[in-house]
Amino acid sequence: MTQAATQIFPVIMPVADADKRLKGRDKVKALSRLARSALMRSCEKSGLHLDAFPKSDTGVPLPVGGVHWSLTHKSDMVGGVASLLPVGMDLETIRPVNDALLAKVAAEDEWQLVGGDRQKAFFRFWTAKEAVLKAVGKGMVGLSRCRVVAIVDDTRMTLTYDETPWPVAHFWFDGHVAALTAHYLPVCWTLL
């Protein structure tokens, strides 16, 4: 039995300064490549094997030999994860956001779950929804069907996509937050 049957191993890697200076298509390519390196590190840690990264014609990563995978790349950090279950990962740099974006990411009843600081909670909601929307392969078009239904603590919350529950784990580091669809499994985060 591989480690992947009992745990999930997302890996986060910093972007080198030389890659941060790249522009446009070159930058996207460099970040995509680095995110795939993070994904391969996740494979090593979880005892899974991936030798191709096929996608559907809408850009959704397709499983290979039962191994699901997800990538995220931001300008200074990237992440990758492999899993035996459908998986989604997202990463954001925490920064101030305006009220219109707060209203876009969640409805009032979802915000009520937070109680206090919505600015602080914004990137939790955002990354959690992105992670679920990646795991279900919908991307942004599924946003209105994805809802936060419970906040357990600072690192665990539950969302639904339609009626299906999606437990999500968060990892906070150095001005960033990452989210992962966790399937009630323990999550072993690696920040390289």
Ligand SMILES: CC(C)(COP(=O)(O)OP(=O)(O)OC[C@H]1O[C@@H](n2cnc3c(N)ncnc32)[C@H](O)[C@@H]1OP(=O)(O)O)[C@@H](O)C(=O)NCCC(=O)NCCS
């Ligand atoms: C495309 C999308 C899935 C994620 O986009 P993103 O957050 O800008 O990008 P990330 O860097 O986190 O993820 C990119 C990776 O997601 C994967 N991806 C792309 N489309 C995907 C889809 N429909 N489903 C699952 N994964 C997808 C790809 O592997 C891609 O990496 P690659 O091009 O190197 O292979 C989609 O959700 C989107 O368009 N987001 C826009 C941002 C937004 O408005 N979010 C609001 C959330 S509340």
